[in-house]
Amino acid sequence: MKYNYFGKKILILGIGLTGISCIHFFLKKGVIPKIIDESKNPVFLKKIPKNIPFFLGNLNNKWILEADIIVISPGISSFKPILIHARSLGIEIISDIELFSREAIFPIISITGTNGKSTVATMVEKIAKKSGYKVCLGGNIGVPILNMLNQKVDFYILELSSFQLENTFTLKSKIAVVLNISEDHINRYPEGFKQYKKIKLSLYQRAEICIVNVKNKLHDVIQTNKSKKYITFGTQNSDYQVHYNHKNVILSRKNKKILDISQTLLWGAHNHQNALVALAISDSIKCPRHCIITTLQKFSSLPHRLQIIHRKKGIDWINDSKSTNVNSTKVALNSLNTSGTIRLLLGGDSKSANFNILKDDFEKFKIKIYCFGKDGKNISQICKKKSIYFDTLQQAMKLIIKEAISGDTVLLSPGCSSLDQFSSFEERGNIFMKITKDIAS
Template structure:
């Protein structure tokens, strides 16, 4: 009798899991509460995989021996509760796919910097190894495992993907940093969210590595009270470390197993303190996997960053337009505002996930000349900043927001889209929001 797997959600991770499960002899049923995108529907039909949309057939799903839940579906969803009550195991795509590969896995999580760190790590490893990039970015891990052609994976993992793991154990795990995010999914308890991130190391052994920001108080606090088996390798920009990465005389130094790597910060392709940390994390991985030092240096010099993360779009009338749509939380926007060198018109807003804007007050006071709200509900933003920023304008969509910004910005100013919020009220996702911004800027 075939094992049956039910898959909730027919997006990137759901369809990837369906392909991998079918290949491994499972009877597969894909169920999406909403509508399935045409490109995914086509894949399901071509591969003769059973699917439904616009609701869940509970009786059929309860027959499954295993359920893969897409990361976007909360634990509180009625169908997920029902499965748990009936003792049907509910796992994530990452957990399901990892049992079908012997590849070396580098897994990266954190509140900010994970996409940049993952992309940078991949670009270094890709110059010397057979490696794929996946997880929360690009093609799904499951689909790439089903292709059976990769010996190494770099995975960007969200807390939601980590919530659904049981045995997943990466050889190298990274936590880039911690700041409050997605608290709406964690009962508004920061400690629940933190515990979720650290699941990345729970199955690691003494032969594995855990790389982390040694300057991050929350990470240090957690590691002090929770012993882990993996070898701990910190990176720090404030102090020298024996094993790990640190800064001395404006050079990055990495010391691991008697291997020493050094590189001037000034030659990094991406500048700014947080990017220096991303570079330290990525080059620590590359050093552990024995990539040549010269290769690491060249990759770090040439890497220009990822789309929607402080991406320079255009200069119009000497005003620079910057797309930082990927800033879906306050901490990411903090980095963005911190890196602004000129008076800034700041486009902000969206779905607030329990944001605390206090930490932005100093920067907004120093850098921001006008705020443009881009969300259905902007009360909290107005309440926080109306005392320190004279001009706050509410807009109904991206095109309007960009036109207002164009009017408010003077020569040598910057217009910055850095929303500090999720995008689901007006946009499909942060990529859609970023693309709409770029399109509106090009139309000016």
């Protein structure tokens, strides 16, 4: 179906990279949109073309209710009362992913999940390129997705967040995978976790090949639909498996060995699973096995994701600032192999998540917890005897520097959004790395 936007009143919410890409999308269609940003001084204000009307400081209700189509940036909740009202009046509210879906002519590989989606998307991109495919990676990573439309590719690889999927309705994926679902962004959704899960699983609705995590109990999406193909992972009875044999970790397909993890740079059960899904996706687009294996053997963790940044005097310093939800912290703790004390930096904006799920881990590990940020005080109450609270990450690290001894692991895995005190998880991780390097010098 060809969409015609000519003559429509288009409103874009958010003057970020997504919003700027939407402006240029509509200008190419001969449509001049309006744009709103809740900030009084958005970073990309100077990138707005001079003929574009804009409004700053709050959501302009008049502009919203006059629009035919509203394109909403992922950082703005679509559950704001004015937007719920607009939707009830028949005003169409969509994402940039929806705009892309309506225009894309090449096959799409879509990847979402609470944790691991950036890593899997990057693995698949590298394997596909090694295999001779022309691919473009975008969405929640890489370039704004609308900028990919003018590129001729064999596959688009999309890393998608729940925020982007909220207002995406016609996405047809060649391959879709929901890696895992655990509590995250619960404060965003009026109906809580149930609504968050439903939005994630919507990725499968129009997909041709569905790669499904059976262990995470997501197999209820599997139907007797002959137009879809289902591939499973997560258990020993799945199509793709991780086998733990003594000290060896083996990736297999239908019990046939494909890769020994000891031949890679990957560590931690989460990365074994990430590599397994990348293998399943790559098999599905017929990448040669030797390209898959050699790429996974050379792949190392992305920045800010369980990244060992320093080793000195027997102390490991690990940057896992991308840990923005409680389950990712749980994964990080259970990935460590240390006999010393784990010195965990935990805190930020918890997004109303339940941190009590870490209680058993706090009890079983030799651990001291350094809580900080907006919700750090509340989090520190979960295990009072092992926790201490600070206003900031920097203050917490000053004490860690004095207390850490040989054999210890200092782990920044905050389990929270960084936006209470930092511009992004990258800034939080970079500050942690800077302080660590200052210590080293």
